[in-house]
Amino acid sequence: MGQSQIVGCIAGVICLLIWWTSSHECVVQGINAPLNQQAKREAPKYTTLAQLRDWNREGFLVIKNAMGKEEVANLQQYLDEMERMPTVKGGIPKYFENDSRNSSVKLLNRIEKFSDHHEGMKRLINSNFVKGVSSDLLGGEIVLFKEKVNYKLPGGGGFDPHQDMQPGWSKYAPQMVSVLLVADHNGVDNGPLEIAPGSHARPGGLIGRMHEPLNDTEIAGLKWQVLTAEPGDVVFFDAWAPHRSAPNTSPQKRRNTYVTFNLKAYGDHREAYYKDKFAHLPPDVERDPNQDYRYRV
Numbered sequence: 001m002g003q004s005q006i007v008g009c010i011a012g013v014i015c016l017l018i019w020w021t022s023s024h025e026c027v028v029q030g031i032n033a034p035l036n037q038q039a040k041r042e043a044p045k046y047t048t049l050a051q052l053r054d055w056n057r058e059g060f061l062v063i064k065n066a067m068g069k070e071e072v073a074n075l076q077q078y079l080d081e082m083e084r085m086p087t088v089k090g091g092i093p094k095y096f097e098n099d100s101r102n103s104s105v106k107l108l109n110r111i112e113k114f115s116d117h118h119e120g121m122k123r124l125i126n127s128n129f130v131k132g133v134s135s136d137l138l139g140g141e142i143v144l145f146k147e148k149v150n151y152k153l154p155g156g157g158g159f160d161p162h163q164d165m166q167p168g169w170s171k172y173a174p175q176m177v178s179v180l181l182v183a184d185h186n187g188v189d190n191g192p193l194e195i196a197p198g199s200h201a202r203p204g205g206l207i208g209r210m211h212e213p214l215n216d217t218e219i220a221g222l223k224w225q226v227l228t229a230e231p232g233d234v235v236f237f238d239a240w241a242p243h244r245s246a247p248n249t250s251p252q253k254r255r256n257t258y259v260t261f262n263l264k265a266y267g268d269h270r271e272a273y274y275k276d277k278f279a280h281l282p283p284d285v286e287r288d289p290n291q292d293y294r295y296r297v
Contacts, residue, residue, distance in 0.1 A: 041139030046132035055137055059200030060227075060237035066129060067181070067232040075183045076231070078120045079149060079255050082111055092117040093283040095295075099155040100247055107156055112148045112283070113274050121147075125181070125259045130234070134177050134261045137236055142261040143268045145169075145176055152245075152254040158191050160213035161222075161244040162297045164260070167211060169239060172269040173262035176239035181257040186229040190254040191246045193235065196222040200241040207242060211296050214242060 044052060047061075055061045067075070085092045093112040099105035115122035124130075125147055135142045150159075169176060186192035199207070199222055208218040222242060227235060237243065239260070248254050262269070278286070281293055 042135070042141075044136040046129065047136040052136070055236070055238075056201075058197040059241035060195050060197070060235060061133075061137070062227065062229075063133070063234050063236075064230075065232050066234040069232075071124065071127075072183065072231045074120060075124060075181060075257065078118060078124065079151075079183055079257070082114055082118055082121070082149065083108055083151065085117065087285050089285055091285075093278070094285070096284050097157055100157055101155045105155075107153045108151045109156065110148050110150050112146070112277070114149065115144075115147055121257075125179075125257070130179055130181075130259065131261070133234075133236060134179060137177050138175065138261065138263050141264040142177075143264045144270055145172065145260045145262045146270060146273055147257070147259045149255060149257045152191055152248045152256070154190075154248055154251050154253060156191070156248045156254075158247040159243075159245045160297070161219050161242055162213050163205075163207060163242050164239040165206065166208065166213075166297050169273075170205075172273060173266035176260050176262045178237055178239060178258050178260045180229075180235040180237070181259070182229045182231055182233040182235070183255050183257065184231060184253055186227070186233075186254055186256070187250070187252075188226060188228065190248040190250040190252055192229060192254070193227045193237075193256070194224045194244050194246075195227060195237060196242040197225055200238040202240075205240050213297050 047055075051061055082092060087094050092114060095109045095112070096106045097109040099107050115125060125144075131142060164176070164178060180193060184190075196219070208214040219242065224244070229235065281295060287293055
């Protein structure tokens with residue numbers, strides 16, 4: 001190797017180190033966090049520099065075939081088991097919706113806080129892979145913030161454009177990562193996740209209003225990417241990233257599991273979050289018939 005080649009290699013290494021320091025020590029804690037509150041980023045263990053670069057630029061990361069056949073089969077079985085669990089007060093928290101094809105029929109819409117009720121799902125969402133990649137993306141040790149399954153059965157509705165921080169998550173931590181575990185085919189006809197690449201890093205973070213979906217004016221100019229996916233795929237996305245999904249007009253169910261983490265440095269807020277959520281929007285079976293409840297975002 002000639003002298004010029006050696007000099008070139010050294011320069012390349014220096015540039016890589018400079019890029020790593022500048023783009024990963026500060027960005028990951030969230031655009032709203034003051035620099036003096038941003039924790040030192042740990043070195044990645046489960047992701048590559050290219051994946052971290054994509055994450056910082058786009059606000060999401062797709063890893064195809066991340067789960068093995070046995071894991072996928074377990075996930076599908078666990079989702080069936082939770083769906084069959086009794087809908088009772090104090091039981092697994094279930095939410096229902098009207099079937100878009102027949103408004104007199106109720107469909108299971110989502111299940112929240114399921115790891116308190118199903119050991120298999122608890123183990124699955126705490127796998128080394130799920131937590132390891134999430135830790136790399138946030139840059140340090142993480143804790144579980146919340147977990148849910150959006151069942152989106154045939155006839156199930158979609159979700160309006162929104163940012164996950166809009167319901168007030170930022171009061172718990174300035175930055176979070178959500179992990180989508182794909183159990184069923186996510187195609188264009190059954191309402192796959194759609195995300196607006198690169199829109200997570202806008203100045204100020206919040207695009208719209210608190211506690212309300214994003215309207216047409218607020219999403220003007222956003223370019224949406226439809227994330228079709230197959231069982232075993234895993235998607236990680238930033239809590240500031242605008243996303244949405246269409247209704248399920250197909251005969252196939254589209255059950256997506258979402259797990260959200262925050263840095264441990266910002267505290268463990270899962271119980272506080274769910275106490276607040278259930279006070280404002282309790283599971284259907286827990287509701288006061290004389291009170292009006294409305295899902296906003």
